Structure formats: C-alpha cells, structure tokens
Amino acid sequence: MHAVLATDHVFSSHRGRYYDRYCFNEAFFSDYLAAFDRVTVVCRAAPIEDPPEGNALDGERLRFVNVGDRRGAVWQAAAEWLAADAVKQAVAEADAVVARVPSRLGDLAARVAQKQRKPYLIEVFGDPREAFQTRGRGILYRAAALIEARRLRRQARHCAAASYVNRSILPFAYPAKAGVKTETISSIRLSGASIQEPRHYQAAPSPLRLATVASLMPYKRHADLLRAIADARSSGVVCRADFAGDGPERATLERLTAELGLADSVRFRGHLSGSAAVASMLGENDVFALPSATEGLPRAVLEAMSLGMPAIGSDAGGLPELIRKEDTFKVGETASITRLLCSMASDPTRLTEMSTHSIRTARQYTNDLLSPRRVALFENLKQAV
Template sequence: MRVVVTSESRFSRTPDGAVWVEAGPDNSIWRRYLVAFDRVRVAARVRDVARRPAAAARVDGDGVEVCALPYYVGPRGYLLGRRAIAKAVTAAAAPRDAVVLRVPSPIGSLLARARSRANLPYALEVIGDPYDVLAPGVVRHPLRPLLRALSTRTLRSQCREAGAVAYETERCLQLRYPTLPTTPTAGISSVDLPPAAFVPHARPVRQPPPEATLVSVGSLEQLYKGIDTLISALALMPAEGPSARLVHVGVGAYRPRLEQLAARSGVADRVSFTGPLPDTEAVRRTLDSADLFVMPSRTEGLPRALIEAMARALPAVGSTAGGIPELLTPDCLVPPDDPAALAATIAAMLAAPDRLAEASARNLDRARDFSAATLDARRAAFYRTVSEIAAGRPGRRSPVALRSGH
C-alpha cells in the first residue's frame, strides 16, 4: 500500500529530477513510513532550479517520491493559486491510498476536505499549533486574526474527523485539539535521535568562562523563535553579573532586522549569526562549545533543536510556549516576549555552576526519551494502524504516549 503525506515544506527540483530541501524533513524522515507502507508519496510545493541549493538535503529516493504541487509563498500566493493547488493535491492521492496529513497545513486541509467529500479516511500528524503560530507578535499580517480563528477551528474539526491522530507532544496539543473518544491516538515526537546525537556523560560542576556563550537555533524567516526577545534580554543582563555572548544558528529574512536590533541595543559585538552550517556535526560542535542553550520561542510544537541540545547535555532556558514545558523544569522557563524575565533567568543560571550541572544531567536523561530505539516501535504501531484503517480494517484504539507510563 502507498501512503500519501502532505507537507508544508518548500522543495527544489534540479534538472536531473532530484528533489531537495534546505530546511525541513529530508529523505530519512519520509523513509519512516516504509515500516508500514510499500511506497511514500510526499505532496508538497516544488520549484525548479538550475542547481542544488547550498546545504540542501535529498528528499526523494529509497521508496520516496515527491508529488509536485504549485509553488506559492504566503497567504496571498495560496489564495491566488488555491484552485490549482486543490486540484493537484486531490489528484496526489488515489482512493486506495492511505493518507497522512501533517497539520496545521493549508495543503493538508485541501486534501482533508477532498477525502471527506469522497467518504475516504485520512490520518493526522499534529506537529504545530496555529493558535500560537498566529498569535499577536509572531506573524505580522493584516489577516492574522482571521487566519488564526479559521485555522484553529479547522484543526479542531480535522482532529474530530480523522481516522487516527498522532500528536507531537505528550499533553499540550492533545488538550487543545482533542479527538473523538474512539479514535486511535498516539503521542509521538517526530524527533528521534541516533546514538551519535548523544554525549556519554553530563557536564560536571564548573565555573563558566568570563564571557559565557549562549546558543540558539532556528529559522529566521519569521519571529517564531523569539530571537529578538533574546537579543533584548542580552542587553538587559546586569552589568555586575555574568557576561554573555550569543551565537545563533539559522537563516532567514529577519536576520538584517535582528542585526539592527542588536546594534540599537548596544550588543552588536556580542551577537553573531552563523548562517547555514555545513552538516549535523558542525551543529553539534557549536552546541558543545556553548554554556547555555536558549529557546525563547513564541510558538512551538515539541522543538527538535532543544532536544538535540539536551542530548549534548547542554543546560537550557526556554519559554513556556507549546511543548517546551514538557522538556524543561519550571525554574528554566520564562514567559514568551519577556526580555527582563529571560535576562534574569539566564543570569541566575550562569551564576550557579551547580545549577548548570544539575540541568545538564537532567537534560541528557530526558533527551534519551527521544532516541530512535525508544520511538521507532511506537511510530511503527501508529502507521500500521493507519494502514489498517485505509484498508477498511479499523485498528483498535491504543493510545501511545511519548514516554512509557503516560
């Protein structure tokens, strides 16, 4: 059986037919579905390019094909091309295919509507929360309030109509977007780390250097990750306390604006942007050289970047957005959009070597819950349930939690 999976990622296709992604799920992610299906078709936006983009990873191959949907950018592009997009995504899935929609997603919503009209089943993987993604201060668009209301209502409806639902989080998304009582559900992070992602031991008690290194990771295409809050917090750190510099890993359109903010805040000499790093090992080296990971996001599902940092036994501070509180203890959390609280928490962490060591050990232990060995069996069980539903043999309800015992 073939499974068709929708994605909001934007892909590039080179003249040889290969499909690439610069920031998003690559072939290794899509191959996960092959544990229960013969073939995987990914339905996503594709543009043709002359050459492979820098630092891009392959999407297709090894049982994975890409169904190219019309390429658009932003709500306006979607609205202008909606008819063609709907036609293409509906044609991507045959009646006998299993369908998994990675939501929230305008593309996924189009296919959900088509499957419902045809009385055909679909499953969901809920990987984000539109209520948070479209919150004030996250996206600057005149239609933001309307888009927030519509997308939140749509996701709630889809979760009630889906044949099976997997959530990225343990509790957060489940509470806001519940299913019917009889729907098979699972709490499975899309993050599953290989053995090489983990360091063998937690960090010992040690005094941070005279100027500690903070590291953050994330796209700068929007202000989702709250890096502007972090830059403002850096400027508010008390002069008599620990000194710190920030290294951000990630690219996007807001980088010039963030550089200007750093200059206005008087911390330009203590903020650096790495741009795209060449590979995973380079990211891990950057994490290993840091003293504290900071994720002041305005919206999150269950953040891969934070889990990867925790696997390097890196102490971390994060916001209370999305699934972050499922990963960090309350003393390491601050509200989004609160530079003063973030500055105080960072300063307090850096001033307490024993607290940093405790956080290091705790984070490494928690990150092991996201090892590939831990999650593969749960993910396989969910996909087999989706396969049974698509074949007309509804699987038994068997909720799968992210951590055993939940």
Template sequence: MRIVIATEAQFHRTEDGRVLAPDSALGYAAWVHYLGVFDQILIAARVTRRSAQGAAGLPVEGPGVRVLPLPAYQGIGGYLRRRGALSAAVRQAVAEHRGTAADTTAFLALVPGLVGTALTRELNRQGLPFGLEVVGDVAEVLADRRIVSAAAGRMLARQCQQARAVSYVTRTVLQGRYPARADVPTVSCPRVRLEEEDFVAGSRPAPDGWGAVGARHPHPARTVRLLTIGSQERTYKGHDVLVDAVALMRSEGLRPEVTIVGDGRHHDEIVRRAAAHGLGDTVRFVRRLGSRPEVRAALDATDVFVLPSRTEGLPRVLVEAAARALPAVASAVGGVVEILPPRDLVPPDQPRRLAESLTDLIASPDRYAAASERNLATAREYSLDRLRPIRLSFHRTLREITVSADGSDATGRHSHAPAGSLAGPGR
C-alpha cells in the same frame, strides 16, 4: 501500499532535477522511517525552482521516497493568490494516487498547515479516510491575530475529529487542546530521531569559574556561550527576542557570546537588529548547519541552549540539546513545558524575563549541574529505540484503516469503527 504525506515544508528543485530541503531535519532521513510499513513515500509539498549553483540543502528524494510538487507560495497573501492552484494540484494528486483495492494508498496530513488542510478537505469531499500528525498549535502560531487564530483553531479541532488515527508530538498538551474522537486510536510520538551517537555519556558541571557576586551579578571567569537554532522564514523562533535579551544582559555588565543558527526571510532583519543594539562583537550568525555531526559539535561548544520561541509543537532541537546534557532556557509554549521544568521556562516575547533567567542560571553552578543531569535523563525518553515501536504501530494502524476502508456505508462515507488501540505514551 504507498502513503501520501502532506507537509507544510517547502523544498527546492534544482536545474539538474534534485529536490533539496533547506533544513537538515527535512532531508531523506526524515522520511525513510515510513518505509518500515509502506512501500513508497510520496511527499506532497511546495517546491520552488533554484539554480544548482545557488541551492543548498540535503536531498529529499531517494529509494522509496519521491516528492509530489505543489505550487509554491509565501505567507497568507501568497496562499490566497494561489489557493485555487493548490487545491487543484492536491485534487490531482489524490486522483492519481488514491489507488484500488489491489493497489492502495494511505493518506497522512501534517497539521497545522495549509497544505495539510487542502489534503484533508479533498479527502473529506471524496469520503476517503486519513491520518494526522499534529505537530504544533495553530492558536499559538496566530496568537497576534485573534479572529484568524480562533478560526484556525476550530479548523484543527475539526480535522482531529474527522481523522481516523492521530499522532501527536506532545504527551498531553496538544491532545488536550485538539482531541481526537474517543473511538479513534492515538499515539504520542514526537518527530525526533535520537540515536545512540546523539547522546553524551554523562552530565556536565558548570564551567570553571562560574559563580556570582550577589544573586543577580554573575562574573564567570570566561565568556558565557549561548546558542539557538531555528528557521528564520517566520518569526516563530523568537531570535529577535534573544537579541533584545542579550542587549539587556550587556547593560548589566555580562557579555555573553551568542551564536544564532538560522536562515530565511527574516534573517537580514535580525542581523540589523543586533547591529542596532551594538552587538556586532557579541552575536555571530550562521545560516545553516548541514549535518547532524555539525549540530552536535555546535551544541558541545556552547554552555546554554536558548529557545525563545513564540510557538512550538515538540521542538526537536531542544531534545537534541538535552541529549548533549546541555542546560536550556526556553519559552513556555507548546510541548516545551513537557521537556523543561518551570524554573527554566519564561513567557514568550519577554526579553527581560529571558535575560533574568539566563543570568540566574549562569550565577548558580549547582542549578547548572542539576539542569544538565535532568535534561540528559529527559532526552533518553525520546531515544529512537523507545519511539520506533510507537511510530511503527501508528503506521500499521493507518495501513489497516486504509485497507478496511473498502467497507463504506450506504452514503459512500467510510465508517468510523476503531481500527484498534495503539500502545504508547499519551493514550
């Protein structure tokens, strides 16, 4: 059996036919785990054309994994202009791959997202069952547009009520906001893949010389190193907030070194913001880290990880930082509140609160050491060995639901009898 997966990710196809993911988390390794249950993975995603010389990223396609290219667009305006073409492409993909009793296709939508919504709309139209992976909160994503946010939230809630199986990246946060029907199997399974090599052996103490003269005026013996990693295609990751917070820290006499890893439409804008604050000697920009070893090396070379996001599902990079026993300060959004304690959380879009929390962490060696130990223990809860059986159980349930869907009712709609419960946290 094959599975068609709709994702909001955008890939690049080069002149020589390769399909590349700009984010290392979306390369081939991110999709092969579905092959534990399904024979072929078909990824329905937007694809743009890039020259082989100018393209960078990790290959997406490989044995058992192929991309179904959809029309590319950027933002809501681009979507509205290409909505008809997107719907037609999704309709064609379903028609070509829906399969027969002897050659069945399962369907899975990663939501929220316009591509996932296009797929679920078409599947509902045809009365075909589907599963969902709920990877974020659309209400947070669109918080600055209240009417649109409310409508999108209702759409996601409706999708969760229509799905035949639902996987959430959080333990309770997204489940509470967008519940599935009571008779539908659900799991809590973050899109995180932490293998043993991703963990350090033990926690880290505060760097030598860290301490304070007064509660708000730390004077570390060496420069404090901060790191954040995230896409700059949109402003969700709050890199502008971190730049503003660092400017405030400098005004208080603390001069951290900051590395911001990310690329996308807003990259140049964030660079200009740092320059306007006079942070050219303080903030270093790295467009991408091409491999997991490079990510681990960057985490090991820093003192504090910062995630000033405006919205999150369950941030993979924060769990990866925790696996390196790295203390962190992050916005209290989405599943972040399930990873960090309240003391290490700040409201989104508040650079002064972020600067204060970072300063207080640097001023307290005991708090730093405790955060390192706690984060490493938390990361162990997301190890591949613990998540693999939950993930496989969800995939098997989705497969069973698809196979049994031939028994539709008189209206042609498939019945909603539960396909069995799934073991795992969150249900």
C-alpha cells in the same frame, strides 16, 4: 499499500531530484516506508543550482509531487486553487493519507480524502491559533487564528488516527473522536548513539556562551534574548550568542544588535546545512536558549539537550515538557531571561544539574523508542482502508 504524505514543507529540487537541508532526511521517511509499500509526498519545492551533500530522497518507493515554490500571503490565500488538482490526483491513486498539520496541503489532502472516502491520519506539530495570534494583534490575525483552529478541529473530528508532538496542549485543543487511535510522538529522529554524557561545570563560564537554532521569524522572539543579553551586560554579566538560522527578521535583528551595543557579542550564523554543522556550533556554546512565542515540541531543543547542553526557554507550547520549570520564563518577559542568564553565569552547579536533566530528557525521545510507535500508528491507519 500506497500512502500520500501532505506537508507544506519546502524541499529543494535539482534536475528532477529532491533534497532537504533541514530535518526531512532519509531517517525521517524510514518509518513511513516501513509501514507502506509506496509513499507519495505532496509538497512545495524550490529549485536550486547545486544539490546539497547527501543522496536524493526520491526513489522507487518514495515519489514527490511538487505544487511549486509559493509562499507568503499568496500561498495562504490561494493554496487550495493552486494545488487542488495535484492533491486530488495523488489522493485518488493512494489508499490512505497522512496529513502534517497545520498546513495548507495537509488540510486540503484531508478534505480530499474525506470526499474520496479514503482514511487519513493527522500529524499535529503545532497550534495554528497560537501561531497566528503571535503574528499580530489586529482583527485580521484574530480572525485567521479562529479559522485555522476550526480547520484543525474539523480534521481531527474525521481522522482515522492522530499523532501529536506534545501531550499537554495539542491533544486537548484538537481532539480526535472517541475510539480513534491517538499517540503523542515527537517528530524528531534522534539516534541513541548520538546522546552524550552530561557536562560537568567546574567553574562558571565567562563569558556565558548562548546558542539558538531557529528561523529568524517574529514569533521566535530573538529580540527578547538580545535585550536580555544587553541587560545582563549592564549588571556585569558578559554573554555571547550564536544565532543559527535565517529568515525575514535578520536585518531587523542585526540593527537591534548594533543599537544595543552587542555587535561584538552576537553572531548571525545563517542557515547551517547538515546536523554535523549544527552540532559543531552547539558544541562551542554553554547554554541553548529558545524564547519563542509558539512551539509544538521543538526538535532543536532536543538536539541540543542530546549534546548535554543546559536549556532555557519560554513557557510556550510543549517547551515546559522538555525544560525544567525553574529554567523557563513567560513569553516576552525579558527581565526573567536576564535573571536566568545572571544566575547561570555565577552557578556552575546549576549548569551541571541542567545538563544532567537535558541528557535524561533526550533519552526519552530516541528513535528506537519512538519509531515502533509511529509504525504501529501507520498500521492502524492501514486497517481503516
């Protein structure tokens, strides 16, 4: 059986082969290939001069259809016209569709599947309404948020099966019809063997070393963490931070870092290629922090937790499903972040308890637990063909 996987993720292409520097690796595709004979990935891809380390993803059973490296407003406004022919052809050749949403290609593939009377499954990894509302407060952003939410609700109403990355928000905001098979499954592929033992803090770390792994986008709210670090320093608590990731906000954040007098305390590490590089950076630090305004169920937090890192984060999306209530804060409440930093910097017992919670949580998201559930959901989709 042949399935189409539609996603807005941007892969890398080199001489007709496809690679990924983020999370769409061989392990990511293994569950799709366990259920389907062939998978065609309809996606965007950016050409690169040198291939990254590791094998190319495409092969006899996994094929890629590149609709081009188009981004920003042009992609948001014109994706349907730019990619319609490629999506229609791919769906016509397949038996079923898996749409990773919210995304332009996922939405288009789901609608084409309906017209061609092909069953489709939605994999919901975020809330589009929340995402657009965090980009701005003007009427255009509010209108876009309503439109995107309506699109996803429509996709959910007509799908043959559905998967949601968090259990507390997305299944209720974008429910499938009664009787449709649904699951709550994280997108992470976490090896049980990679989970470490809890960390035991004999003394409070000084300085308190923070790390975050996230694209440098406005909705990730790195500025909140920078201001909290500056406020903590004013209270006598010294923090250092590693920001891994890149994006359009980097120059703005670097200027803010200098204005706050934190140039000696904050490092912008850029994109770290490969899980080993990320794990090495996390191992150098004490606490993982994610102050985002919107999240589905962030894999970066789970990866940090699997290493025994205490984690703090905002109350956005599925973060409260991972992080203890006393270690979360309201989005944008810099003072709350500062209080957390000051508390952790003086309380090794708390850090040890947080680390134990991290390991306990990570063990609930290992691939040996999640993979069979994914495959079972794909088998349910096959039954609808």
